[in-house]
Amino acid sequence: MRKVxxxxxxxxxxxxxxKNKTLKSSGAFSKAAGGAPMNAAIAVAKYGGHSVMLTKVANDSFGEFLLHVMSSNGVDISHIVRTDEGETGLAFVSLGEDGERTFSFYRKNAADLLLSPxxxxxxxxxxxxxLHFCSVxxxxxxxxxxxxxxxxxxxxAGGVVCFDVNVRTALWPDETMCRNTILQFITKADIIKVSSEELEFVSGITNEEDAIHSLLNGHVKAVVYRKGNEGAAIYIKDERVYEHPGFRVTPVDTTGAGDAFIGSFLRELAMLNTTPSNLTKLLHTHHNRLLIFANASGALAATVKGAIDSAPGRAGVMEFIKTMHEQSPNYKSW
Known part of the structure; x- marks a missing residue:
């Protein structure tokens, strides 16, 4: 099994x-480790893969906490650089009744931004x-x-590049710069992950099918399209589309659900000894396995407070898939 x-x-x-209050009205907050790439690294490790985190962490109490969370969840932190120059970034998150989030970020002097080649x-x-990365x-x-x-x-080296666009326009000087930078990096990746909320912003196209196919350029071989509680689909460059309806759960907090989804997806691909040359073939062969496990992981992550750190491991996901299949024959089996 290769490293992620x-x-x-x-x-x-x-x-x-x-819950269901704005940040202005909220009076109490719970601390959790966050950051989409870190959440994905934790997901890979929790599901039995080998993940390595590449970042720069501040020499402050929050930095120590982040290192502890990663190492305790099995993430390889041996390449992480420590610094006194920056601070740990903060994100304040308010939750609606459906578990959806609103963010306010404090990271102008974030330590991770200082990591040099x-x-x-x-x-x-x-x-x-x-190599997995996001746009933030x-x-x-x-x-x-x-x-x-x-x-x-x-x-x-013959590795696979995955880009989760993970749009956070509040962290950019303007939306045009955000979109143009994302489009620049999309062409560098083999796999693109995009959500239904992000697709039109990234592509500039209102028609869903046309928007997805517009992303299949450059090195891109597949677009993994996440549709929230409607499941997900894999669009492959040769025009094939594979879908899975997902698993309906009562969301508590959707923070990290998308990261759990893509982390589990990458873990399964790494188990298959995937390379850029065989990626398309493996997606054709194993699309059902990949989508079922990823959808289940994302659904379960949304049922707990905080990011993927609180979500169940691989055994819990497999038990959930089994239970859902027994309850409803409409859920495809592995």
Whole structure:
């Protein structure tokens, strides 16, 4: 099984305890480890894979907490760089009745943005390793250049590049810069993950099918399209589409559900010894397995407070899939 390297932000989510209240009205918050790449790394490790986190962490109490959460969940933190220059980024999150979130970020001096290409120069990717990243840390910073360096490096080694667009416009100077940067990096990836809420913003196209197919350019071989409680689909460059309806649950907090989804998806692909040359074939062969496990992981993550750190491991996901299949023959079996 190959390694899944996740690069990008680690931060602290302060999640409102007052459901269906705005951040202005909320009076109490619960601390949780957060950051989409870190959540995905934890998901890979919790589901039995080998994940490696690439980031820069502040020498403060929150930084110590983040390192503890990652290591206690089995994430390889040996390449993480510590610094006194930056601070740990913060995100305050309010929750609606349906578990959906509103964010307010504090990360202008975030330590992770300071990670330079020289500080990850010792990493040696192997054929079949994965590099997973998101858009939050593609703002102009040393870390953006580090993304470019590592994408080129993993591609040269025969590894697979995955990009979860994970749009957070509040962290960009303007929406046009956010969209243009995402489009620039989409062409560098083998796998794109995008949600139904993000698709039109990223593509600029209102028609769903046309929007998805517009992303299948450059190195992109597949778009993984997540549709919330309606499941997910895999669009492959040769025009094939595979879908799974997902699993209906009562959401408590959707924070990290998308990261659990893509982390579990990548873990299953890594187990199959995937490379860029066999990726399309493996998606055709194993699409049902990939979508069922990813949808179940995302659904279960949405039933607990906080990000993936609180979600069940692989055994819990497999038991959930079995139970759902027994209750309803409409759910496809493994």
């Amino acid at each position: 390297y996740c690069i990008g932000e680690t931060l602290i989510d302060f999640i409102s305890l007052d 020289e500080e990850v120069g010792d990493i040696r990717f192997q054929e079949g390793d994965f 840390d593609l703002v102009e910073s040393p870390l953006k250049q580090t993304h470019i360096e590592l994408i080129n490096k993993v591609r040269s």
